[in-house]
Amino acid sequence: LPHAEETLSVDNEAVIEQLQQEFHGSYPETASPSNKVQSQELVAAEAEWGILPPYQTTVWTYNGKIAPIIRIKLGETLKLTLHNKLPQATSIHWHGVRLPNAMDGVPGVTQPAIEPGASFTYEFTPKDAGTFWFHPHANSPEQIERGLQGLLIVENPDEPKYSQDLAWIVDDWLLEKGARIHDRFVTGHDLMHDGRWGNVVTVNGQYRPSIPVKPGERIRIRMVNSANGRVFAPAVEGIEAQIIAVDGLPTQSPIRLQNFYLAPGNRIDLDLTIPKNAAGKTFAVLDSFGQKTNTLAVLQVKNTTAVTTPTFKPIQAKHFPDWRSAIDAPVTHEFMLNAMRGGEHGITWTIDGHSGHDIIAQKLQAQRFYRLRFTNLSYRLHPMHLHGQFFQVIAVDGRPVREGFWRDTVLIGPKQSIDIGLVPIDKGLWALHCHILEHAEAGMMTTIRIQ
Ligand code: C2O
Ligand code: CU
Numbered sequence: 001l002p003h004a005e006e007t008l009s010v011d012n013e014a015v016i017e018q019l020q021q022e023f024h025g026s027y028p029e030t031a032s033p034s035n036k037v038q039s040q041e042l043v044a045a046e047a048e049w050g051i052l053p054p055y056q057t058t059v060w061t062y063n064g065k066i067a068p069i070i071r072i073k074l075g076e077t078l079k080l081t082l083h084n085k086l087p088q089a090t091s092i093h094w095h096g097v098r099l100p101n102a103m104d105g106v107p108g109v110t111q112p113a114i115e116p117g118a119s120f121t122y123e124f125t126p127k128d129a130g131t132f133w134f135h136p137h138a139n140s141p142e143q144i145e146r147g148l149q150g151l152l153i154v155e156n157p158d159e160p161k162y163s164q165d166l167a168w169i170v171d172d173w174l175l176e177k178g179a180r181i182h183d184r185f186v187t188g189h190d191l192m193h194d195g196r197w198g199n200v201v202t203v204n205g206q207y208r209p210s211i212p213v214k215p216g217e218r219i220r221i222r223m224v225n226s227a228n229g230r231v232f233a234p235a236v237e238g239i240e241a242q243i244i245a246v247d248g249l250p251t252q253s254p255i256r257l258q259n260f261y262l263a264p265g266n267r268i269d270l271d272l273t274i275p276k277n278a279a280g281k282t283f284a285v286l287d288s289f290g291q292k293t294n295t296l297a298v299l300q301v302k303n304t305t306a307v308t309t310p311t312f313k314p315i316q317a318k319h320f321p322d323w324r325s326a327i328d329a330p331v332t333h334e335f336m337l338n339a340m341r342g343g344e345h346g347i348t349w350t351i352d353g354h355s356g357h358d359i360i361a362q363k364l365q366a367q368r369f370y371r372l373r374f375t376n377l378s379y380r381l382h383p384m385h386l387h388g389q390f391f392q393v394i395a396v397d398g399r400p401v402r403e404g405f406w407r408d409t410v411l412i413g414p415k416q417s418i419d420i421g422l423v424p425i426d427k428g429l430w431a432l433h434c435h436i437l438e439h440a441e442a443g444m445m446t447t448i449r450i451q
Contacts (some may be wrong), residue, residue: 002245007232012328012329012330015325015328015329015367016324016329016369018325019321019323019325019329019359019369019423020367020368020369020420021090022321022322022323022324022400023321023369023423025318025319025398026083026317026318026319026320026321026406026423027098027128027249027390027406028127028128029125029127029425030127031126031127031175032074032075033075033076033077033125033171034073034075034076035063035077036073036075036076036077036153037076037077037078037079038070038072038076038077038078038079039079039080039081039334039337040070040078040079040080040081041080041081041083041220042062042063042068042080042081042082042083042092042228043063043082043083044060044061044062044082044083044084044085044090044136044148044294045057045060045061045063045064045086045250045424046058046059046061046086047061047065047307049061049066049147049205050101051173051175051179051200051202051205051206051207052175052179052200052207055178055256055324055406057147057175057179057180057181058068058180058181058362059147059174059205060086060143060146060147061147061148062148062149062150063102065150065205066169066204066205067149067150067151067168067169067204067205068150068151068354069096069150069151069153069167070134070150070151070152070153071153071155071156072126072152072153072154072155073154073157074126074128074129074154074155074156074157074315075125076120076125076126077123077124077125078090078122078123078124078152079121079123079339080121080123081105081119081120081122081123082114082119082120082121082122084115084116084119084120085116085117085197086112086116086143086148087301088116088138088139088143089107089113089114089115089116089138089139090113090114090138090139090143090148090163091105091106091107091111091113091114091120091136091137091138091203092105092122092134092135092136092137093105093106093132093134093135093136093137093387094122094124094132094134094152095132095133095134095265095385095408096130096133096247096248096267096408097124097126097128097132097152097389097427098126098127098128098388098389098390098426099124099125099126099127099357099426100124100426100428101388101426101427101429102428103122103123103124104387104388104396104428104430104431105122105137106137106357106387106431107137107138108284108357108358108430109357109429109431109447110428110433113138113186114138116295119332126152126154128154128248128249128251128418129154129155129156129159130153130154130245130248130250130267130269130271131151131153131167131222131223131224131245131248131267132151132152132154132248132267133149133150133152133169133224133226133265133267134149134150134151134152135148135149135150135226136148137147137431139441140437140440140441141186141190141195141196141228141437141438141440142185142186142187142315143443144226144228144437145173145174145181145185145196145204145228145437146181147311149169149226151167151222151224152171153167153222159315160310160312160313160314160315160416161310162218162219162220162271162310163214163216163217163218163219163309164213164217164219164220165219166219166220166222167221167222167307167374168203168204168212168221168222168223168224168235168296168297169203169205169224169226170201170202170203170223170224170225170226170232170234170262170287170450171198171201171202171203171205171225171226171227171423172197172198172199172200172201172227172228172230173198173200173202174189174196174197174198174199174200175198175199175200185438186438186441186442188233188346188347190228190229190246190344191339191345191346191347191349191438191439192347193273193380194229194230194231194266194380194381194436195227195228195229195230195322195436195438195439196228196437196438197227197228197230198227198228198230199286199422201230201294201295201296201313201417203296203297206414208295208296208297208298209297209298210282210297210300211297211298211299212300212302213299213300213301213302214274214301214302214304214306214307215274215275215276215277215278215301215302215304215305215306215307216273216274216275216276216306216307216308216347217273217274217307217309218271218272218273218309219243219270219271219272219273220244220269220270220271220272220276221266221269221270221272221285221314222245222269222270223262223267223268223269223270224265224266224267225262225263225265225266225267226262226264227264228264228436228437228438229264229381229436229437229438229442230264230289231261231262231263231264231289231381231383231411232233232261232262232287232289232294232296232297233259233260233261233262233287233288233289234257234260234262234268234270234285234286234287235257235258235285235286235287235288236257236270236272236283236285236286236299237283237284237285237286238283239256239272239274239275239283240256240257240271240272241256241270241271241272241403242254242255242256242257242270242272242314243256243257243260243268243269243270243271243405244269244270244271244314244315244316244427245267245269245315245405246267246268246269246406246407247347247390247405247406247407247408247409248261248407248451249317249390249405249406249407250315250316250317250318250405251316251317251405252316252317252320253402253404254271254316255316255404255405257270257394261289261411263381263383263409263410263411263435264383264409264435264436264437265383265385265408265409265435266383266409266411270405270411271314273309274299274301275326276306276309276440277306278301279301279302279303279304279305279306279361280301280302280303281301282298282299282300282301283295283298283299283301284297284298284299285298285299288336299436306413316404317406320404321392322400323392323394323421324400324402326369326371326392326394326400326421327394327400327429329369329421330371331360331371331372331373331419332362332364332370332371332372333361333372333373334372334373334374334375334417334448335351335352335361335369335372335373335374335375335384335432336350336351336352336375336377337349337350337351337375337376337378337382337384337412337444338350338377338378338382338436339378339442340353342357343442343443344442345441345442347442348442348443349439349440349442349443349444350430350443350444351433351443351445352445352446353446354443354446355442355443355444355445356446357431357433357443357446357447358370358388359446359447360429360446360447360448360449361432361446361447361448362448362449363447363449363450363451364410364422364424364446364449364450364451365424365450365451366424366425366426366450366451367423367425367426368423368424368425369421369422369423370421370422370423370424371394371419371420371421372391372419372422373383373417373419373420374410374412374417374418374419374420375417376412376413376414376415376416376417377415378414378415379414379415380414380436380439381411381413381414381436382411382434382436382439382444383409383410383411383433383434383435383436384409384410384411384412384432384433384434385408385409385410385431385432385434385435386408386409386422386430386431386432386448387408387430387431387432388426388428388430388450389408389422389424389425389426389450390406390407390408390422391406391407391408391410391420391421391422391437392405392406392407392420392421392422393407393410393418393419393420394419394420394421395418395419396416396417396418396419397416397417398417398419406445407420409410409435424446424448424450426450427450427451428449428450429447429448429449430447430448430449430450431445431446431447432445432446432447433445433446
């Protein structure tokens, strides 16, 4: 192991004990299965798709679609067989879903890759309701960029009903003349920067789609950032939207949507109401992360009389631990994020000076509180994603913060250091990596053993 675990003083032991106690009841430790099984078949194969009609782009899809959406109910078991009709080996990772380790879909860590022509069945009962993403975990800079991915929505029948429940995969594509996908992946340029940033931003594979809504409707928009490298800062023009869930789980209370950095791998669920007097108007959903504002989609209000706006309290976390004293817990491990010259791609991205998931960076005990630190020694962005667990940000550059929600992915800015609090529950070998796919491919990937 790169670093030895610190020995804790008696005082710290008491703090940790208290943090662990606060955690309990934050989310279920086991799933309560309803014994209903949803069986699905997915075929991963090449298809044609109109990202920029009238052009057709050759893409890689599940069942011929960009952004297929699988909806199941909390308690149901998903039994999904993937048939690989691609020219290369693949797998499916269920991003953000707490499931048995063997179903996590990471070749070389939790399963062998699914070879061309072969099939594999994933079967699990998600423990949480919410918005989740699924994507290949094999040669992901190419496979995800070519379009291979979808959304898994786990509905909780007890949650209030919105007028519309929309699910959006927000992505960017690097297209050439004739809307062809630029087919050089993991270039030196991508590696020296924040991965591959495209020139066309889409929602569910469509450029600036126009989404029909009615005056008075209350809408839930589930958004995942599935770009290889681009960060989005979503905003709805002229409407105040509230964030009601982050990375799948409900927030402690609604948070006004403003300057939220939706990094690759992050999800947010929004709650917004179309004004009653807005018949015939449009509201743009924008991304204002970069210097140039992008329009993601346009809410096109129909010219009809207003519908009754459903009134209810938005979902919120059942129990949210007060982890203010987490700042007194010792840092268990500091992950050093940095680049090195050399390696297969010319640049190697490293965690603690190592590259690749054949390393176990840390062994952690289930049910125990840990404070982990990510220190970015580079000038690039690193959205760090931990499989199979949720964590809270407890400090930025050593100063305590309280975000009011759980995450599975956190963006570490240039030269920034971020501390997270974590009580792992599910045992196994879990991947930890940068979700800028080019950085991960060039080494920024490790594993954590939870025992
Ligand atoms: Cu979204 Cu390791 O993955
Ligand atoms: Cu990175």
